[in-house]
Amino acid sequence: MSPQATARPTLREQQLKLREDVILREVNALLAEKGYDLMTVDEVAARVGIAKPSLYKHFESKEALAAAAMVRLLERTRAAIEAQPADAAPIDRLKGVVRWALHEHLRGQMPSLPSTRSTLRDSLVRHPGYIDLLIDVSDRLGAWIADAQRKKALAPRLPPEAILYTLFARACDPVSDYLKLSGNFSDDEIVDLVTATCFDGLAARRD
Amino acid sequence: MSPQATARPTLREQQLKLREDVILREVNALLAEKGYDLMTVDEVAARVGIAKPSLYKHFESKEALAAAAMVRLLERTRAAIEAQPADAAPIDRLKGVVRWALHEHLRGQMPSLPSTRSTLRDSLVRHPGYIDLLIDVSDRLGAWIADAQRKKALAPRLPPEAILYTLFARACDPVSDYLKLSGNFSDDEIVDLVTATCFDGLAARRD
DNA sequence: GTCTATAAATCGATAGAC
DNA sequence: GTCTATCGATTTATAGAC
Numbered sequence: 079m080s081p082q083a084t085a086r087p088t089l090r091e092q093q094l095k096l097r098e099d100v101i102l103r104e105v106n107a108l109l110a111e112k113g114y115d116l117m118t119v120d121e122v123a124a125r126v127g128i129a130k131p132s133l134y135k136h137f138e139s140k141e142a143l144a145a146a147a148m149v150r151l152l153e154r155t156r157a158a159i160e161a162q163p164a165d166a167a168p169i170d171r172l173k174g175v176v177r178w179a180l181h182e183h184l185r186g187q188m189p190s191l192p193s194t195r196s197t198l199r200d201s202l203v204r205h206p207g208y209i210d211l212l213i214d215v216s217d218r219l220g221a222w223i224a225d226a227q228r229k230k231a232l233a234p235r236l237p238p239e240a241i242l243y244t245l246f247a248r249a250c251d252p253v254s255d256y257l258k259l260s261g262n263f264s265d266d267e268i269v270d271l272v273t274a275t276c277f278d279g280l281a282a283r284r285d
Numbered sequence: 286m287s288p289q290a291t292a293r294p295t296l297r298e299q300q301l302k303l304r305e306d307v308i309l310r311e312v313n314a315l316l317a318e319k320g321y322d323l324m325t326v327d328e329v330a331a332r333v334g335i336a337k338p339s340l341y342k343h344f345e346s347k348e349a350l351a352a353a354a355m356v357r358l359l360e361r362t363r364a365a366i367e368a369q370p371a372d373a374a375p376i377d378r379l380k381g382v383v384r385w386a387l388h389e390h391l392r393g394q395m396p397s398l399p400s401t402r403s404t405l406r407d408s409l410v411r412h413p414g415y416i417d418l419l420i421d422v423s424d425r426l427g428a429w430i431a432d433a434q435r436k437k438a439l440a441p442r443l444p445p446e447a448i449l450y451t452l453f454a455r456a457c458d459p460v461s462d463y464l465k466l467s468g469n470f471s472d473d474e475i476v477d478l479v480t481a482t483c484f485d486g487l488a489a490r491r492d
Numbered sequence: 493g494t495c496t497a498t499a500a501a502t503c504g505a506t507a508g509a510c
Numbered sequence: 511g512t513c514t515a516t517c518g519a520t521t522t523a524t525a526g527a528c
Binding site: 111112113115116169191193194195197230231232233234236237239240241243244245247251252253255256257259260262263271274275276277278279280281282283284285 | 319320322323376398400401402404437438439440443446447448450454458459460462463464466467469470478481483484485486487488490
């Protein structure tokens, strides 16, 4: 053990942070698997390998647990946005983010959008960090959308917010689940299919 | 009161059927509003205006209640399919069904798709009438899809089942909820927007 | 900080009187 | 068939020992 181990509280804090990250990863997977309402705190504790009261030492409630997991998801989303090549056309950067989200979804790591009538939604809007991050992510995507519409790569007539909502919704589109369940497609094919129908539509194109 | 009133048991059966229809309408609305897991049997009874045990005289469990409501929804879907003009192009008939579903959604009458990991899904596949109706509806839509692809109105490269799943998914697309929540669009505009992005995609079209 | 044990509330389902 | 009252199971959350 290093001499700083007892002197600095930082190491312990790092361990704490590490454990909380394990917790949030499991919460994220459970949110994707069964949603907020069906996820039980007992199950989270069991998967992490600790007792339930220990979990409540880290997070004060089930809602706080889910909110923290959603914040983490938004942070990873922002990272995916920043990872897009700066020299690519804005529409291709948008496609890249959608493809990243679809891959996460197929890996069972993408919780559904907080439904407009969900229990979770109310507590999320009260969570300070969540709204800020959501606005940040929306602003970055919104800038690309406006840019792509100016370049006439995205349909100029569509309201930008309709495009933004559609991109968010495709990230947890049940279509990918059903395609996966059919067993006729690989994950890459499913990502290609959903991305294509999202941007190009179901109707045939002449261009 | 007609003379047959006491002689025939049919009248009482009609009243029974009528009450069950009221129940299923409320269940349908509640399924659309909060989903199967958050819907409580107490709430259904309260909305119908009867006590919970009375509800259990009509339906033996919460699952049976939801399954009956989903069957009723599929029957109305089949009716909407049959209501499409026979002389219209197949792609326009498909659009007509999607538009009907979106209007139902905006009226709060369209439950979400039974998620691949839902509690409800397992009991639905065991319900005899449900699967038959689902196959019937899928077959009718599938015939139109094949027809539209032959005529090159729908993208010929897309797997027909991907198109079918996409149409089902758009009926309960959360995008419509968020557009409605924004308050910037009328119901008709939302239906137009979602239908357009579904068939034409987000990317600009030259045709 | 982690555990065992339990409180408090909710929900699906039923017993039994009318 | 409809009601009041209640059971049994599940789940969130906490008390208290270590």
